[in-house]
Amino acid sequence: MRRAVCPGSFDPITNGHLDIIARASRLYDEVYVAVMINKAKQGLFTIEERIALIEQVTSEFGNVRVEAFHGLLVDFCKQRDIPAIVKGLRAVSDFDYELQMAQMNNGLSGVETLFVPTNPTYSFLSSSLVKEVAQWGGDVSHLVPEPVLRSLREKLGRG
Numbered sequence: 001m002r003r004a005v006c007p008g009s010f011d012p013i014t015n016g017h018l019d020i021i022a023r024a025s026r027l028y029d030e031v032y033v034a035v036m037i038n039k040a041k042q043g044l045f046t047i048e049e050r051i052a053l054i055e056q057v058t059s060e061f062g063n064v065r066v067e068a069f070h071g072l073l074v075d076f077c078k079q080r081d082i083p084a085i086v087k088g089l090r091a092v093s094d095f096d097y098e099l100q101m102a103q104m105n106n107g108l109s110g111v112e113t114l115f116v117p118t119n120p121t122y123s124f125l126s127s128s129l130v131k132e133v134a135q136w137g138g139d140v141s142h143l144v145p146e147p148v149l150r151s152l153r154e155k156l157g158r159g
Ligand SMILES: O=C(O)c1ccc2[nH]nc(Br)c2c1
Pocket: 006, 007, 008, 009, 010, 011, 016, 017, 020, 021, 086, 087, 088, 089, 127
């Protein structure tokens, strides 16, 4: 059983994230989406809301499991026998940090990181930008899945 993990905060999941997860789900038998619990940062969506939204929009793939985690990603991987991390790369600016993390994770545990070039349509996309635009009433309907759009509108009363 070939497993991979797509880690992130997913606050909330965007079409860019969903594209990476969809492509990973076609490459691996089982894909874990690991939602990072970050006590230091109060997100717009709770961990439970993020997990529910991800489960809703990935259920059609049939091989995606969504779980919260805190601490080291390599420990999450070790506990579930996951040898590969799959991450999207939007631009060269992502690469510096991602390379450092990949080398650290591989050094710590042997877990490999595979990079998927994002669909150019989503190169500019991030959760924080979506939240920023939505809270000022901008149209993000083409940037997030429908259930996320509904939740954003409920939370922000706009967008
Ligand atoms: O949600 C995040 O924080 C986040 C960050 C970086 C990311 N790379 N690939 C994916 Br999917 C991804 C998700």
